[in-house]
Amino acid sequence: NAGVMQNPRHLVRRRGQEARLRCSPVKGHSHVYWYRQLPEEGLKFMVYLQKENIIDESGMPKERFSAEFPKEGPSILRIQQVVRGDSAAYFCASSPEMNTEAFFGQGTRLTVV
Amino acid sequence: QQQVKQSPQSLIVQKGGISIINCAYENTAFDYFPWYQQFPGKGPALLIAIRPDVSEKKEGRFTISFNKSAKQFSLHIMDSQPGDSATYFCAAQPSGSRLTFGEGTQLTVNP
Numbered sequence: 001n002a003g004v005m006q007n008p009r010h011l012v013r014r015r016g017q018e019a020r021l022r023c024s025p026v027k028g029h030s031h032v033y034w035y036r037q038l039p040e041e042g043l044k045f046m047v048y049l050q051k052e053n054i055i056d057e058s059g060m061p062k063e064r065f066s067a068e069f070p071k072e073g074p075s076i077l078r079i080q081q082v083v084r085g086d087s088a089a090y091f092c093a094s095s096p097e098m099n100t101e102a103f104f105g106q107g108t109r110l111t112v113v
Numbered sequence: 114q115q116q117v118k119q120s121p122q123s124l125i126v127q128k129g130g131i132s133i134i135n136c137a138y139e140n141t142a143f144d145y146f147p148w149y150q151q152f153p154g155k156g157p158a159l160l161i162a163i164r165p166d167v168s169e170k171k172e173g174r175f176t177i178s179f180n181k182s183a184k185q186f187s188l189h190i191m192d193s194q195p196g197d198s199a200t201y202f203c204a205a206q207p208s209g210s211r212l213t214f215g216e217g218t219q220l221t222v223n224p
Contacts, residue, residue, distance in 0.1 A: 004156075006156075033211055033212065035214075041216070041217075042202065042214050042215065042216040042217045043157065043202065043214040044214075045211055045212070045213065045214075048210070048211045056210065056211055091156055091157070093212075098208065098209050098210075101147070101159055101162065102147075102159070102212060103159065104149075104156035104157045104158070104159075105156050106155060106156045107155075107156050
């Protein structure tokens with residue numbers, strides 16, 4: 001029974017490059033959430049998606065950031081033209097329905113150099 | 114209104130003692146309150162959760178106490194062990210929306 005799988009675990013990008021973070025939810029889960037965590041800080045909500053739909057993107061910067069959860073395949077968080085301030089751990093969580101247990105992946109640690 | 118305030122920021126407890134972490138919220142639409150445990154370099158792991166129709170939930174050494182009128186909930190860790198040393202996050206979620214997290218409590222249990 002695989003949990004939430006995120007890859008890559010570590011990602012290094014130079015300023016101006018693109019970062020693509022992937023999240024495969026628990027099998028059968030149709031709700032995906034992305035959170036960002038800076039060192040020694042809490043989890044900040046970015047975006048909530050259900051299959052093929054963005055439900056809430058109020059925590060995601062309007063520029064450079066986008067997310068999708070296609071009918072087939074993993075959810076993707078895409079950061080274009082990365083800057084040093086994008087360096088953080090990005091966590092994905094999934095749940096089978098709204099307001100049920102959400103399970104987190106191990107995160108992708110993005111470092112922008 | 115979406116905020117969840119967590120305290121203390123850090124906590125040091127002796128082995129065998131009780132660890133208590135508190136959270137408060139404003140949004141009365143919140144109806145699901147989980148606690149997560151996070152070890153360094155790992156993702157948050159769901160520890161225990163409660164809904165507002167009960168005032169207390171216990172699972173092993175972990176207990177959530179919930180006070181709906183005060184809009185507060187707390188995590189109690191009985192017989193704390195060094196292996197419990199981690200960061201603990203409370204969270205709250207309204208129906209149809211996403212989890213909002215507290216800022217976290219770094220717990221250290223000394224042997």
